[in-house]
Amino acid sequence: MSQIETVILKPDTNGIAEAALVFWRGGLVAFPTETVYGLGADARNDVAVAKIYAAKGRPSFNPLIVHLADVAAVHNYCEISDVAQRLAAAFWPGAMTLVLPLLQDAGISKLVTAGLDTLAVRVPDHVVAQNLLAEFGGPVAAPSANPSGRISPTTAAHVIAGLSGKIDAIVDGGTCGVGVESTIVDCSGPVPCILRAGGIPTEALEACLGMALATPSDPTTPTSPGQLLSHYAPQGSVRLNARHFDAHETGLGFGAVDAQLNLSPSGDLVEAAANLFAMLHRLDAMGATAIAVSPIPDHGLGRAINDRLKRAAAPRD
Ligand code: TXA
Ligand code: MG
Numbered sequence: 001m002s003q004i005e006t007v008i009l010k011p012d013t014n015g016i017a018e019a020a021l022v023f024w025r026g027g028l029v030a031f032p033t034e035t036v037y038g039l040g041a042d043a044r045n046d047v048a049v050a051k052i053y054a055a056k057g058r059p060s061f062n063p064l065i066v067h068l069a070d071v072a073a074v075h076n077y078c079e080i081s082d083v084a085q086r087l088a089a090a091f092w093p094g095a096m097t098l099v100l101p102l103l104q105d106a107g108i109s110k111l112v113t114a115g116l117d118t119l120a121v122r123v124p125d126h127v128v129a130q131n132l133l134a135e136f137g138g139p140v141a142a143p144s145a146n147p148s149g150r151i152s153p154t155t156a157a158h159v160i161a162g163l164s165g166k167i168d169a170i171v172d173g174g175t176c177g178v179g180v181e182s183t184i185v186d187c188s189g190p191v192p193c194i195l196r197a198g199g200i201p202t203e204a205l206e207a208c209l210g211m212a213l214a215t216p217s218d219p220t221t222p223t224s225p226g227q228l229l230s231h232y233a234p235q236g237s238v239r240l241n242a243r244h245f246d247a248h249e250t251g252l253g254f255g256a257v258d259a260q261l262n263l264s265p266s267g268d269l270v271e272a273a274a275n276l277f278a279m280l281h282r283l284d285a286m287g288a289t290a291i292a293v294s295p296i297p298d299h300g301l302g303r304a305i306n307d308r309l310k311r312a313a314a315p316r317d
Contacts, residue, residue, distance in 0.1 A: 032173030038142030093125035095199025179274035242292035250288035
């Protein structure tokens with residue numbers, strides 16, 4: 001792919017207007033959301049969406065999440081069941097993606113859904129994302145703004161490191177507050193089911209619906225098409241549930257442990273989620289060849305963190 005100049009835009013009125021123009025022209029803009037930076041394109045434009053796959057080096061069977069400004073806009077593209085409506089009312093805007101039946105003639109590029117008859121949609125809760133979606137006025141397909149298989153970006157600098165020269169622009173909106181991707185709930189069938197643990201804890205969704213939700217029992221089974229096992233990979237090897245760190249290892253701690261980096265010295269899962277990807281990026285920058293990670297409790301945001309860490313530790317091709 002030939003290199004293009006990547007413009008860094010401010011998150012102000014001019015920057016947002018410029019970014020919306022890039023979408024109208026069929027270009028790619030990386031922008032901040034509360035979870036991670038997304039790499040956006042007009043979801044109705046086949047060529048623009050194809051550029052996302054090319055920039056990320058992403059296998060094309062992997063469908064994308066469409067970002068919309070508000071719940072009203074979702075009705076233009078999807079059928080929304082009662083259960084989906086309850087979740088939408090409780091958690092949108094926010095770190096939740098719903099997989100819903102796609103309306104016929106919704107005008108979404110088939111490259112976005114990878115030919116599925118469902119669509120993953122999200123209304124993000126970040127002022128820059130909201131302003132950009134409102135200014136553009138259309139659906140924005142956006143995977144995380146990292147090269148395929150690499151760590152998701154939580155700062156503009158991470159995006160630049162991975163994709164500079166391959167995308168038209170980045171809106172620099174600082175650090176993402178949540179730090180792990182959205183929770184994906186499949187509401188296209190009779191029983192809702194969690195496809196990916198993420199920024200909204202499973203417990204919160206279950207409390208909202210008053211029922212237990214099915215979750216993927218085996219992390220080696222990709223339930224969402226994009227849940228490839230080896231993913232989020234730093235350069236070094238990753239050892240999980242480490243109760244001590246060997247001399248050759250770089251420690252990624254959690255709680256009161258002595259480690260080179262610590263996700264949350266006080267053992268706070270929200271803080272750990274927000275730090276996770278930035279610290280994996282930092283381990284790369286430090287040249288860590290063997291990474292050992294403290295045990296992380298498997299509840300609340302800990303589930304999303306453990307899911308990402310298992311993928312980071314998985315055998316690689
Ligand atoms: O927080 C997030 O969700 C971020 C920000 C940018 O919104 N986006 C993100 O996108 O994480 P991405 O492309 O890295 O992950 C999207 C996931 C993939 O695992 C994909 O397989 C799944 O969503 N997905 C998309 N459409 C789907 C569908 N129709 N059915 C099932 N899974 C779907
Ligand atoms: Mg991703």
